[in-house]
Protein backbone atom coordinates (compact mmCIF):
# COMPACT_ATOMS: atom_id res chain seq x y z
CA UNK A 1 0.00 0.00 0.00
CA UNK A 2 1.06 3.54 -0.59
CA UNK A 3 0.62 4.59 3.04
CA UNK A 4 3.36 4.52 5.62
CA UNK A 5 1.22 2.47 7.96
CA UNK A 6 2.05 -1.11 8.88
CA UNK A 7 -0.13 -3.87 7.42
CA UNK A 8 -1.84 -4.39 10.74
CA UNK A 9 -2.58 -0.67 11.07
CA UNK A 10 -4.00 -0.67 7.56
CA UNK A 11 -6.16 -3.69 8.36
CA UNK A 12 -7.45 -2.21 11.55
CA UNK A 13 -8.37 1.05 9.78
CA UNK A 14 -10.10 -0.85 6.99
CA UNK A 15 -12.05 -3.11 9.33
CA UNK A 16 -12.97 -0.70 12.07
CA UNK A 17 -16.72 -0.54 12.63
CA UNK A 18 -17.56 -2.97 9.85
CA UNK A 19 -20.31 -5.46 10.51
CA UNK A 20 -19.58 -7.85 7.71
CA UNK A 21 -17.18 -8.48 4.85
CA UNK A 22 -18.00 -10.77 1.91
CA UNK A 23 -15.05 -12.41 0.13
CA UNK A 24 -12.32 -10.98 2.40
CA UNK A 25 -9.76 -13.09 0.52
CA UNK A 26 -10.08 -10.71 -2.42
CA UNK A 27 -9.01 -7.83 -0.16
CA UNK A 28 -6.17 -9.83 1.41
CA UNK A 29 -4.76 -10.75 -1.99
CA UNK A 30 -4.65 -7.09 -3.08
CA UNK A 31 -3.06 -5.98 0.18
CA UNK A 32 -0.41 -8.66 -0.22
CA UNK A 33 0.29 -7.64 -3.81
CA UNK A 34 1.33 -4.18 -2.59
CA UNK A 35 -0.93 -2.22 -4.95
CA UNK A 36 -3.53 0.11 -3.45
CA UNK A 37 -6.92 -1.41 -2.75
CA UNK A 38 -9.66 0.17 -4.86
CA UNK A 39 -12.99 0.73 -3.19
CA UNK A 40 -16.20 2.44 -4.20
CA UNK A 41 -19.17 3.75 -2.33
CA UNK A 42 -22.26 4.83 -4.20
CA UNK A 43 -24.88 7.29 -3.15
CA UNK A 44 -28.11 8.05 -4.94
CA UNK A 45 -28.19 11.82 -5.17
CA UNK A 46 -31.66 12.54 -3.82
CA UNK A 47 -32.40 14.48 -0.61
CA UNK A 48 -30.00 16.88 1.09
CA UNK A 49 -27.06 15.17 2.77
CA UNK A 50 -27.47 15.39 6.55
CA UNK A 51 -25.50 14.32 9.59
CA UNK A 52 -26.07 10.59 9.07
CA UNK A 53 -23.71 10.95 6.08
CA UNK A 54 -20.86 11.35 8.51
CA UNK A 55 -21.04 7.61 9.24
CA UNK A 56 -20.03 6.37 5.74
CA UNK A 57 -17.79 9.44 5.35
CA UNK A 58 -15.71 8.38 8.33
CA UNK A 59 -15.22 4.96 6.71
CA UNK A 60 -14.18 6.62 3.47
CA UNK A 61 -11.78 8.81 5.41
CA UNK A 62 -10.32 5.69 7.01
CA UNK A 63 -9.96 4.02 3.60
CA UNK A 64 -8.10 7.07 2.33
CA UNK A 65 -5.96 7.22 5.43
CA UNK A 66 -5.11 3.55 4.88
CA UNK A 67 -3.83 4.40 1.39
CA UNK A 68 -6.75 3.03 -0.62
CA UNK A 69 -8.02 4.54 -3.84
CA UNK A 70 -11.64 5.53 -3.29
CA UNK A 71 -14.31 6.27 -5.85
CA UNK A 72 -17.51 7.96 -4.81
CA UNK A 73 -20.24 7.16 -7.27
CA UNK A 74 -22.74 9.99 -7.53
CA UNK A 75 -25.55 7.75 -8.67
CA UNK A 76 -27.73 10.31 -10.41
CA UNK A 77 -29.62 7.81 -12.56
CA UNK A 78 -30.31 5.67 -9.48
CA UNK A 79 -31.67 8.82 -7.88
CA UNK A 80 -34.65 8.81 -10.17
CA UNK A 81 -34.92 5.07 -10.79
CA UNK A 82 -35.93 4.83 -7.13
CA UNK A 83 -39.45 6.15 -7.32
CA UNK A 84 -38.32 9.41 -8.95
CA UNK A 85 -36.91 10.55 -5.58
CA UNK A 86 -34.81 13.04 -7.45
CA UNK A 87 -36.66 14.63 -10.38
CA UNK A 88 -34.71 14.09 -13.60
CA UNK A 89 -34.28 17.86 -14.09
CA UNK A 90 -32.73 18.36 -10.65
CA UNK A 91 -30.60 15.28 -10.32
CA UNK A 92 -27.62 16.82 -12.11
CA UNK A 93 -27.47 19.75 -9.70
CA UNK A 94 -27.94 17.46 -6.75
CA UNK A 95 -24.98 15.35 -7.81
CA UNK A 96 -22.84 18.49 -7.88
CA UNK A 97 -24.13 19.55 -4.49
CA UNK A 98 -23.22 16.13 -3.08
CA UNK A 99 -19.73 16.48 -4.48
CA UNK A 100 -19.21 19.79 -2.72
CA UNK A 101 -20.53 18.45 0.57
CA UNK A 102 -18.55 15.19 0.50
CA UNK A 103 -15.28 16.86 -0.47
CA UNK A 104 -15.66 19.47 2.23
CA UNK A 105 -16.65 16.89 4.82
CA UNK A 106 -13.59 14.78 4.10
CA UNK A 107 -11.32 17.81 4.21
CA UNK A 108 -12.85 18.75 7.55
CA UNK A 109 -11.98 15.31 8.85
CA UNK A 110 -8.41 16.02 7.85
CA UNK A 111 -7.56 13.20 5.44
CA UNK A 112 -5.66 13.57 2.16
CA UNK A 113 -8.09 13.49 -0.73
CA UNK A 114 -5.72 13.03 -3.65
CA UNK A 115 -6.77 9.37 -3.89
CA UNK A 116 -10.42 10.28 -3.98
CA UNK A 117 -12.32 10.36 -7.24
CA UNK A 118 -15.91 11.28 -7.99
CA UNK A 119 -17.73 9.52 -10.78
CA UNK A 120 -21.12 10.58 -12.08
CA UNK A 121 -23.28 7.53 -12.79
CA UNK A 122 -24.72 8.93 -16.01
CA UNK A 123 -21.18 9.53 -17.34
CA UNK A 124 -20.87 5.83 -18.19
CA UNK A 125 -24.22 4.17 -17.50
CA UNK A 126 -25.62 5.24 -20.87
CA UNK A 127 -22.80 3.80 -22.93
CA UNK A 128 -23.73 1.07 -25.45
CA UNK A 129 -21.46 -1.42 -23.64
CA UNK A 130 -23.07 -0.79 -20.28
CA UNK A 131 -26.58 -1.01 -21.68
CA UNK A 132 -25.75 -4.22 -23.53
CA UNK A 133 -24.37 -5.72 -20.31
CA UNK A 134 -27.48 -4.63 -18.47
CA UNK A 135 -29.61 -6.40 -21.07
CA UNK A 136 -27.44 -9.50 -20.78
CA UNK A 137 -27.92 -9.40 -17.04
CA UNK A 138 -31.65 -9.13 -17.43
CA UNK A 139 -31.65 -12.55 -19.08
CA UNK A 140 -29.96 -14.06 -16.03
CA UNK A 141 -31.99 -12.57 -13.17
CA UNK A 142 -35.61 -13.34 -12.44
CA UNK A 143 -38.11 -10.62 -11.71
CA UNK A 144 -38.49 -12.10 -8.24
CA UNK A 145 -34.75 -12.01 -7.47
CA UNK A 146 -34.29 -8.48 -8.79
CA UNK A 147 -37.17 -7.30 -6.66
CA UNK A 148 -35.87 -9.07 -3.59
CA UNK A 149 -32.38 -7.65 -4.07
CA UNK A 150 -33.71 -4.12 -3.81
CA UNK A 151 -36.11 -4.81 -0.95
CA UNK A 152 -34.26 -2.73 1.65
CA UNK A 153 -33.01 -0.06 -0.69
CA UNK A 154 -35.60 0.78 -3.31
CA UNK A 155 -39.04 2.02 -2.37
CA UNK A 156 -41.38 -0.96 -2.31
CA UNK A 157 -44.83 -0.90 -3.76
CA UNK A 158 -47.34 -3.22 -5.24
CA UNK A 159 -47.04 -3.37 -8.98
CA UNK A 160 -43.66 -1.61 -8.71
CA UNK A 161 -42.29 0.25 -11.73
CA UNK A 162 -39.70 -1.57 -13.81
CA UNK A 163 -37.08 0.94 -12.63
CA UNK A 164 -37.19 -0.63 -9.17
CA UNK A 165 -35.91 -3.86 -10.75
CA UNK A 166 -33.35 -2.18 -12.98
CA UNK A 167 -31.85 -0.32 -10.02
CA UNK A 168 -30.21 -3.32 -8.30
CA UNK A 169 -28.96 -4.75 -11.60
CA UNK A 170 -27.18 -1.51 -12.40
CA UNK A 171 -25.66 -1.34 -8.95
CA UNK A 172 -24.16 -4.80 -9.56
CA UNK A 173 -22.80 -3.77 -12.92
CA UNK A 174 -21.24 -0.61 -11.46
CA UNK A 175 -18.66 -2.77 -9.68
CA UNK A 176 -17.31 -3.86 -13.05
CA UNK A 177 -17.48 -0.47 -14.73
CA UNK A 178 -15.79 1.31 -11.84
CA UNK A 179 -13.13 -1.40 -11.94
CA UNK A 180 -12.78 -1.68 -8.19
CA UNK A 181 -11.87 -4.53 -5.85
CA UNK A 182 -14.51 -3.74 -3.26
CA UNK A 183 -17.91 -2.16 -2.96
CA UNK A 184 -18.62 -0.55 0.41
CA UNK A 185 -22.09 0.21 1.79
CA UNK A 186 -24.45 -0.30 4.70
CA UNK A 187 -25.87 -3.71 5.59
CA UNK A 188 -29.09 -2.56 3.93
CA UNK A 189 -27.27 -3.14 0.62
CA UNK A 190 -26.55 -6.78 1.51
CA UNK A 191 -29.07 -8.35 -0.88
CA UNK A 192 -27.77 -6.29 -3.79
CA UNK A 193 -24.20 -7.27 -2.88
CA UNK A 194 -25.23 -10.94 -2.82
CA UNK A 195 -26.83 -10.56 -6.24
CA UNK A 196 -23.64 -8.97 -7.57
CA UNK A 197 -21.57 -11.89 -6.31
CA UNK A 198 -23.90 -14.26 -8.10
CA UNK A 199 -24.53 -12.40 -11.33
CA UNK A 200 -21.24 -10.82 -12.37
CA UNK A 201 -19.57 -14.20 -13.08
CA UNK A 202 -22.61 -15.21 -15.16
CA UNK A 203 -21.92 -12.40 -17.62
CA UNK A 204 -18.20 -13.00 -17.65
CA UNK A 205 -16.96 -10.62 -14.95
CA UNK A 206 -15.21 -11.29 -11.67
CA UNK A 207 -16.70 -11.16 -8.21
CA UNK A 208 -15.87 -8.27 -5.95
CA UNK A 209 -15.49 -8.13 -2.19
CA UNK A 210 -18.09 -6.27 -0.14
CA UNK A 211 -17.61 -4.30 3.05
CA UNK A 212 -20.64 -3.39 5.11
CA UNK A 213 -21.04 -1.08 8.03
CA UNK A 214 -23.97 -1.60 10.39
CA UNK A 215 -27.13 0.45 10.23
CA UNK A 216 -26.92 2.72 13.23
CA UNK A 217 -29.64 4.67 15.04
CA UNK A 218 -29.94 8.30 13.91
CA UNK A 219 -28.40 11.06 16.00
CA UNK A 220 -31.74 12.30 17.20
CA UNK A 221 -33.21 8.86 17.85
CA UNK A 222 -36.86 8.10 17.35
CA UNK A 223 -38.40 7.94 13.94
CA UNK A 224 -36.85 9.98 11.18
CA UNK A 225 -39.50 11.61 9.12
CA UNK A 226 -38.83 13.34 5.85
CA UNK A 227 -41.75 15.69 6.37
CA UNK A 228 -40.51 16.89 9.77
CA UNK A 229 -37.80 19.47 9.10
CA UNK A 230 -36.50 19.04 12.64
CA UNK A 231 -35.89 15.33 12.31
CA UNK A 232 -32.55 15.65 10.56
CA UNK A 233 -29.56 17.90 11.10
CA UNK A 234 -28.57 19.38 7.78
CA UNK A 235 -24.88 19.89 7.04
CA UNK A 236 -25.62 23.60 6.63
CA UNK A 237 -27.74 24.03 9.77
CA UNK A 238 -26.64 26.95 11.93
CA UNK A 239 -25.15 26.35 15.37
CA UNK A 240 -28.42 27.46 16.92
CA UNK A 241 -30.45 25.08 14.79
CA UNK A 242 -28.11 22.23 15.75
CA UNK A 243 -28.51 23.11 19.44
CA UNK A 244 -32.28 23.25 19.13
CA UNK A 245 -32.54 19.95 17.27
CA UNK A 246 -30.15 18.11 19.54
CA UNK A 247 -31.99 19.29 22.61
CA UNK A 248 -34.93 17.28 21.34
CA UNK A 249 -32.79 14.19 20.69
CA UNK A 250 -33.86 11.04 22.46
CA UNK A 251 -31.18 9.87 24.91
CA UNK A 252 -32.68 7.93 27.81
CA UNK A 253 -30.49 7.91 30.92
CA UNK A 254 -28.46 4.72 31.44
CA UNK A 255 -29.74 3.27 28.15
CA UNK A 256 -26.89 2.49 25.81
CA UNK A 257 -28.63 0.32 23.22
CA UNK A 258 -30.22 2.28 20.40
CA UNK A 259 -28.87 5.55 21.82
CA UNK A 260 -28.31 7.76 18.79
CA UNK A 261 -26.22 10.36 20.61
CA UNK A 262 -23.75 7.81 21.99
CA UNK A 263 -23.68 6.04 18.65
CA UNK A 264 -22.73 9.27 16.93
CA UNK A 265 -19.78 9.59 19.28
CA UNK A 266 -18.77 5.99 18.55
CA UNK A 267 -19.09 6.11 14.77
CA UNK A 268 -18.20 9.70 14.06
CA UNK A 269 -16.70 11.86 16.79
CA UNK A 270 -14.22 9.36 18.23
CA UNK A 271 -12.87 8.11 14.88
CA UNK A 272 -12.71 11.70 13.57
CA UNK A 273 -10.59 12.67 16.59
CA UNK A 274 -8.23 9.80 15.79
CA UNK A 275 -8.00 10.82 12.12
CA UNK A 276 -7.36 14.43 13.03
CA UNK A 277 -4.70 13.64 15.58
CA UNK A 278 -3.08 11.49 12.94
CA UNK A 279 -1.88 9.03 15.53
CA UNK A 280 -4.92 6.81 15.67
CA UNK A 281 -5.78 7.90 19.22
CA UNK A 282 -9.43 8.52 19.99
CA UNK A 283 -10.39 11.25 22.41
CA UNK A 284 -13.64 12.79 23.56
CA UNK A 285 -13.90 15.35 26.33
CA UNK A 286 -17.04 16.05 28.36
CA UNK A 287 -16.95 19.33 30.25
CA UNK A 288 -18.37 19.46 33.76
CA UNK A 289 -17.30 22.95 34.77
CA UNK A 290 -20.92 23.89 35.45
CA UNK A 291 -20.85 21.42 38.32
CA UNK A 292 -17.39 22.57 39.37
CA UNK A 293 -15.92 19.21 38.36
CA UNK A 294 -12.98 18.14 36.23
CA UNK A 295 -13.88 17.15 32.64
CA UNK A 296 -14.39 13.50 31.78
CA UNK A 297 -11.75 12.54 29.22
CA UNK A 298 -12.50 9.44 27.18
CA UNK A 299 -10.19 7.52 24.89
CA UNK A 300 -12.69 4.95 23.66
CA UNK A 301 -16.37 4.08 23.50
CA UNK A 302 -16.26 1.27 26.07
CA UNK A 303 -15.44 3.63 28.92
CA UNK A 304 -18.17 5.98 27.79
CA UNK A 305 -20.72 3.20 27.64
CA UNK A 306 -19.78 2.06 31.11
CA UNK A 307 -20.09 5.57 32.56
CA UNK A 308 -23.36 6.12 30.73
CA UNK A 309 -24.85 2.92 32.13
CA UNK A 310 -23.82 4.02 35.62
CA UNK A 311 -25.22 7.50 35.07
CA UNK A 312 -21.83 9.10 35.66
CA UNK A 313 -22.07 10.32 32.10
CA UNK A 314 -25.63 11.64 32.15
CA UNK A 315 -27.61 12.75 29.08
CA UNK A 316 -27.38 16.30 30.48
CA UNK A 317 -23.60 16.09 30.26
CA UNK A 318 -23.35 14.10 27.04
CA UNK A 319 -25.75 16.11 24.87
CA UNK A 320 -24.05 19.51 25.17
CA UNK A 321 -20.64 17.89 24.59
CA UNK A 322 -21.87 16.17 21.42
CA UNK A 323 -23.65 19.33 20.29
CA UNK A 324 -20.52 21.47 20.55
CA UNK A 325 -18.33 18.79 18.93
CA UNK A 326 -20.76 18.55 16.02
CA UNK A 327 -20.87 22.32 15.61
CA UNK A 328 -17.05 22.36 15.52
CA UNK A 329 -17.08 19.60 12.90
CA UNK A 330 -19.57 21.52 10.75
CA UNK A 331 -17.79 24.87 11.05
CA UNK A 332 -15.12 24.49 8.34
CA UNK A 333 -17.70 22.97 5.96
CA UNK A 334 -20.05 25.90 6.42
CA UNK A 335 -17.18 28.38 6.14
CA UNK A 336 -16.29 26.83 2.80
CA UNK A 337 -19.91 27.06 1.67
CA UNK A 338 -20.06 30.74 2.67
CA UNK A 339 -16.87 31.44 0.72
CA UNK A 340 -18.03 29.68 -2.45
CA UNK A 341 -20.55 31.47 -4.67
CA UNK A 342 -20.47 28.43 -7.00
CA UNK A 343 -21.50 26.04 -4.25
CA UNK A 344 -24.21 28.46 -3.10
CA UNK A 345 -25.58 28.72 -6.61
CA UNK A 346 -25.68 24.93 -6.98
CA UNK A 347 -27.46 24.59 -3.66
CA UNK A 348 -30.22 26.89 -4.89
CA UNK A 349 -30.60 24.99 -8.13
CA UNK A 350 -30.46 21.55 -6.52
CA UNK A 351 -32.96 22.25 -3.80
CA UNK A 352 -35.23 25.06 -4.93
CA UNK A 353 -37.54 26.20 -2.15
CA UNK A 354 -41.00 24.68 -2.45
CA UNK A 355 -43.02 26.93 -4.72
CA UNK A 356 -45.04 29.55 -2.93
CA UNK A 357 -48.69 28.70 -2.80
CA UNK A 358 -50.15 31.47 -4.92
CA UNK A 359 -53.78 32.22 -4.49
CA UNK A 360 -55.67 30.95 -7.50
CA UNK A 361 -57.44 33.82 -9.27
CA UNK A 362 -60.70 34.37 -7.53
CA UNK A 363 -63.72 33.23 -9.50
CA UNK A 364 -67.16 34.49 -8.82
CA UNK A 365 -68.62 32.44 -6.02
CA UNK A 366 -71.33 30.36 -7.61
CA UNK A 367 -71.52 27.95 -4.66
CA UNK A 368 -69.70 24.71 -4.10
CA UNK A 369 -72.09 22.74 -6.30
CA UNK A 370 -70.86 24.58 -9.39
CA UNK A 371 -68.71 22.25 -11.55
CA UNK A 372 -65.82 24.71 -11.53
CA UNK A 373 -65.92 25.14 -7.75
CA UNK A 374 -62.53 26.05 -6.30
CA UNK A 375 -60.30 23.08 -5.60
CA UNK A 376 -57.57 23.63 -3.16
CA UNK A 377 -54.19 23.50 -4.82
CA UNK A 378 -51.43 22.82 -2.40
CA UNK A 379 -47.72 22.74 -3.01
CA UNK A 380 -46.18 19.76 -1.25
CA UNK A 381 -42.76 19.79 0.43
CA UNK A 382 -41.34 17.58 -2.31
CA UNK A 383 -42.32 20.07 -4.96
CA UNK A 384 -45.31 18.14 -6.26
CA UNK A 385 -48.70 19.73 -6.39
CA UNK A 386 -51.68 18.15 -4.79
CA UNK A 387 -55.07 18.79 -6.25
CA UNK A 388 -53.74 20.10 -9.53
CA UNK A 389 -55.12 18.86 -12.80
CA UNK A 390 -57.99 17.04 -11.22
CA UNK A 391 -60.76 18.81 -13.01
CA UNK A 392 -61.14 19.67 -16.62
CA UNK A 393 -62.95 22.93 -16.08
CA UNK A 394 -62.27 26.61 -16.63
CA UNK A 395 -60.77 26.71 -13.21
CA UNK A 396 -58.63 23.71 -14.07
CA UNK A 397 -57.20 25.72 -16.93
CA UNK A 398 -56.58 28.62 -14.58
CA UNK A 399 -54.79 26.42 -12.15
CA UNK A 400 -52.62 25.00 -14.91
CA UNK A 401 -51.79 28.47 -16.14
CA UNK A 402 -50.71 29.53 -12.67
CA UNK A 403 -48.68 26.38 -12.20
CA UNK A 404 -47.10 26.76 -15.60
CA UNK A 405 -45.88 30.19 -14.60
CA UNK A 406 -44.45 28.68 -11.45
CA UNK A 407 -42.91 25.95 -13.55
CA UNK A 408 -44.25 23.16 -11.39
CA UNK A 409 -46.67 21.41 -13.71
CA UNK A 410 -45.95 17.71 -14.04
CA UNK A 411 -46.04 16.04 -17.46
CA UNK A 412 -49.43 14.54 -16.75
CA UNK A 413 -51.15 17.87 -16.32
CA UNK A 414 -49.42 19.78 -19.13
Ligand SMILES: N[C@@H](Cc1ccc(O)cc1)C(=O)O
Nearest residue numbers: 042043044075078153171174
Ligand atom coordinates in the same frame (compact mmCIF):
# COMPACT_ATOMS: atom_id res chain seq x y z
N1 LIG B 1 -27.99 1.79 -3.31
C1 LIG B 1 -27.25 2.93 -2.81
C2 LIG B 1 -26.84 3.85 -3.91
C3 LIG B 1 -25.98 3.21 -4.96
C4 LIG B 1 -26.33 3.30 -6.29
C5 LIG B 1 -25.54 2.72 -7.29
C6 LIG B 1 -24.40 2.03 -6.91
O1 LIG B 1 -23.62 1.43 -7.87
C7 LIG B 1 -24.03 1.95 -5.57
C8 LIG B 1 -24.85 2.54 -4.61
C9 LIG B 1 -28.12 3.66 -1.79
O2 LIG B 1 -28.95 3.11 -1.20
O3 LIG B 1 -27.99 4.84 -1.57
